[in-house]
Amino acid sequence: MAKKKMILDLDTGVDDALALAYALATPDADLIGVVSSFGNTQVETAAQNTLKLLELLGKSDVPVFVGAAHSSTTDNFETMQVSMDIHGKNAIGDVDLPDPKTTPATTSAVDFLIASAHQYADDLVVVPTGPLTNLAAAFKKDPQIADLIGNITLMGGALVVPGNVTSYTEANINQDPKAADYVFKHAKHLVMVGLDVTLQTLLTKQETQQWRDLGTEKGRVFADIFDYYIDAYYNLDINKAGAALHDPLAVGVAVDPNFVTLLPLNMMVDVNDGRTIGDPSRLRDPHKNNYVAVEVDEPFYLERFMNYTLAVLS
Ligand code: CA
Numbered sequence: 178m179a180k181k182k183m184i185l186d187l188d189t190g191v192d193d194a195l196a197l198a199y200a201l202a203t204p205d206a207d208l209i210g211v212v213s214s215f216g217n218t219q220v221e222t223a224a225q226n227t228l229k230l231l232e233l234l235g236k237s238d239v240p241v242f243v244g245a246a247h248s249s250t251t252d253n254f255e256t257m258q259v260s261m262d263i264h265g266k267n268a269i270g271d272v273d274l275p276d277p278k279t280t281p282a283t284t285s286a287v288d289f290l291i292a293s294a295h296q297y298a299d300d301l302v303v304v305p306t307g308p309l310t311n312l313a314a315a316f317k318k319d320p321q322i323a324d325l326i327g328n329i330t331l332m333g334g335a336l337v338v339p340g341n342v343t344s345y346t347e348a349n350i351n352q353d354p355k356a357a358d359y360v361f362k363h364a365k366h367l368v369m370v371g372l373d374v375t376l377q378t379l380l381t382k383q384e385t386q387q388w389r390d391l392g393t394e395k396g397r398v399f400a401d402i403f404d405y406y407i408d409a410y411y412n413l414d415i416n417k418a419g420a421a422l423h424d425p426l427a428v429g430v431a432v433d434p435n436f437v438t439l440l441p442l443n444m445m446v447d448v449n450d451g452r453t454i455g456d457p458s459r460l461r462d463p464h465k466n467n468y469v470a471v472e473v474d475e476p477f478y479l480e481r482f483m484n485y486t487l488a489v490l491s
Contacts, residue, residue: 181206181328181432182297184290186244187424188216188307188349189226190264191406195486196306196332196424197230198399201239202485205432206302209293210240212286215254216307216352218268220246223307226269228277233395234489237279244286245310248353260348263409270405272398290315294322301325304431306332306424307349313356316363323363330431332424333357334371334453336440336469341415346451347372358446362456367467369444369453370427374437374473378426379419382407384483388490396490422482429478430470436481438472441465 183206187193200208211231213224220243227241247254265271282289290311293301303326305312316323333349334357340346350357361367385403388396403420410420429436444467445456 179300181302182209182293182300183207183302183304183431184210184212184293185428186212186214186303186305186307186311187223187227188214188218189223189230190217190260190268191270191402192422192424193217193306194226194230194269194399194402195422196304196428197227198234198489199425199428199482199485200304201234201236202489203428203432208239210242210289212242212244212289212311214244214307214311215246216349217260217264218256219254220244222268224281225277226267228279228281229274230269232277232279233274233398237277240282242284242286242289243281245308245314248308249310249313249356250353262413263406265405270402272401272405274398286311287315287318291319291322294325298325299327302328302330302431304330304428306427308352309333309357309360310353313353313359316359324365326365328366328368328431329360329364330368330370330427332370332375332427334369336369336371336373336453337471338372338376340451341372343450347453350446350453351451354446354448354451358448361444361446361467364466368430368434368439369467369469370430370437371453371470374470375421375423375426376416377473378422378475378478379416380407380422381419387483387487391487391491393490399486399490425482426473426478429481436474436478437470439468440471441468443467444469
């Protein structure tokens with residue numbers, strides 16, 4: 178079996194940074210590019226953050242593509258105050274990193290997704306950890322690719338737990354419910370790693386101290402970035418036990434679904450309230466194209482997560 182090719186679609190905030198580190202560390206996939214999106218921050222900031230982090234990690238050869246600046250149903254985007262409270266004003270915990278030497282690719286995010294789908298088909302794994310605007314736009318520009326991309330594993334949604342924006346709505350889906358609905362319905366194979374499982378997967382300062390103890394610049398930077406997030410979770414009373422590994426869990430599941438239990442369920446997104454639920458018109462379809470992670474083995478995942486991050490930050 179050919180090694181999987183992975184594309185991350187990041188709105189590069191704190192947990193996206195760890196998704197990037199995990200993707201670089203896993204031996205089960207080659208990271209062939211990172212697409213950027215609005216979400217935790219503006220799309221330009223997301224792209225710059227990705228370039229800075231890639232440089233810090235010595236992986237500037239991974240190309241970065243600029244994606245959507247706003248949702249498919251709006252013509253501008255302002256970063257929400259709550260995003261800045263959780264991720265910092267620069268979205269990476271207000272940690273200053275040098276300006277990157279590299280610049281984003283000239284190809285658009287949509288065209289990169291389309292070309293990669295044709296090139297790698299079943300061997301391509303796309304992991305969006307922000308809004309699904311880029312992927313929906315790519316599906317609409319070239320409808321063939323919805324049936325080509327072997328695996329889309331996204332961070333977003335909430336099936337059996339409350340949302341984190343409203344009691345129904347999770348933040349990534351909330352940014353562009355219409356795009357998300359389109360992707361859920363048209364993807365060949367889509368796995369939803371939502372709040373149901375990411376809120377069961379927490380990191381604490383005990384783990385970030387292990388990065389710090391490596392004595393490397395990379396270890397210190399990632400510890401500073403994630404400690405900002407842990408403090409925000411504590412101070413905003415989101416969770417006092419630690420901060421959720423939302424985005425890196427999606428990357429983990431994308432290459433190894435054994436971390437979670439998957440419920441086969443054809444889904445939709447209620448475009449009015451952003452709720453991720455079963456699609457009544459497709460419930461009885463014996464062919465399932467959506468799978469929802471409903472259980473996670475936290476110790477198993479955390480052990481892998483720490484092995485990978487300690488390796489990449491050494
Ligand atoms: Ca994200």
